[in-house]
Amino acid sequence: MTRTDPARLTVRSPADLIAAVPYLLGFHPADSVVVVALQGRRIVFAARADLPGPGDDPLDPAVHLAGVIARQGAESATVLGYGDASGVTPAVDAVRDSLTAAGLAVLDVLRVTGGRYWSYLCDDPACCPPDGTPYDTGTSEVSAAAVFAGQVALPDRAALTAQVAPFGGPARVAMRHAVDRAERKLDALITAAGEADLLGGRALRRAGIDAVRGALRGSRRGERLTDDEVAWLTLLLTHLPVRDHAWERTDGRDRDIALWTDVLRRAERDLIAAPGSLLAFACWRAGQGALAAVALERVLEAHPNYSLGLLLDDLLRRGVPPSQLDGWPANRPPGVLRRRRRRRDP
Known part of the structure; x- marks a missing residue:
């Protein structure tokens, strides 16, 4: 799910x-x-779910999508199904019924495949021929305007997932060695902390704050962390006060997304929970819900009970607009989130 980018895209037809x-x-x-979803003539939100598989109830994604769209303050919506009629028709019918039940006007219901589209609401062969209406996104003014505005459309969801996939080969081996060095450094830090500093908590927090600030400063200058810096940072981020310090300083800025993407891709699997969640938070704040979702998939696959991952998962699943929580997490309203295990795909 994603709130639309501020760039204005003028849509005058189904093809647009x-x-x-x-x-x-x-x-x-x-x-x-x-x-x-639309407010008046303005697109405000878009949400996606997989088509139900054989034996799945099409009402499940339909009710979920309708609830998410209704929470955006939308007035109307258009439903699009991508694929063969056998899979699309029951899915879009269920979504249309759920949207109507939620009080939204359904402007159109389209099936899209093979360079053609069909409308489920129009039976006039003059404008909606039985063999479908051809379209060409490559020559569309909408596509050109989106590209000019800096918006990106990857080939498929797999390409999006690849943006947060771990590095392999020599880079992965180098990180394992860097983590070994960081663990020895951490042991020495805790040992040197002294008896007055229970379990080295204060020393860990000081070191963590320094590491986070250093990473953010480097990011502002366009610098990339070394392997040792990534290893040290990811170890310290397992200490919740350090993680929360980084969280309060993470927003939807491009440099935040770039930093936490790089750290997530380079981090060892048992250390990805914090950087992956911080990336998801930054992406959500920037309106990049799809990228936030694939980052959370990595986090929750490896750490299914990680609390911050579960809370952000709930944000995305419920389609909470970032504007509703400005100043969060530093000014987090109590009880604003409910923990949920599973998230519908954006």
């Missing part, structure tokens, strides 16, 4: 909307049902 969807999501959808 189809051209806009990949830029609203961040990738070209396939075997998906997508809901585009």
Whole structure:
């Protein structure tokens, strides 16, 4: 799910909307049902779910999507299904019914595949021929405007997932050695802390704050952390006061996203929970819900009970707009989130 980018995309036809969807999501959808929500004539939100598989109840994603869209303050929506009619039709029918039940006007319901689209709400062969209406996103003014505005549409969701995938080969071996060195450094720090500093808590916090500040300063200058710096930072981020210090200083800035993406991709698997969650938070703040979701998938696959990952997972799953929580987490309203294990795909 993603709140739309501030760039204005003028949509005048179904073909324009189809051209806009990949830029609203961040990738070209396939075997998906997508809901585009509007306030008046302005697109405010887009959400996606996989088409239900054989034996799945199409009502499950439909009710979820309708609830998310309704929470955006939307007035109307268009539903698009990507794939064969056998998979798309029951899914979009269920979504349309759920949106209507939630009080939203459904402007159109489209099936998109093979360079053509069909409307479920129009039976006039003059404008909606039985063999579908061809479209070409490559020549669309909407696509050109999105690219000019700096928006990106990756080929598919796998390409999005690759953006947060771990580095392998020599880079992974080098990081293992760096973590070994960082662990020895951490042991020495705790040993030197003294009896008055229980378990080295104060020393860990001081070292963590220094590491976070150093990473953020380097990021502002366009510098990349060394392997030793990444290893040391990720170890210290396992200390919750350090993690929270980094969290309070992370927003939706490009440099925050770049920093935590790099740290997540280089971190050892047992140390990805904090940097992956910080990346997800930065992406959510920037309106990049799809990238936030794939970062959280990595976190929760490796650390299914990580509290910050679960809370952010709930934010995305419920489609909470970032604007509703400005100043968060430093001014986090109590009880604003509910922990949930599973998230629908954006």
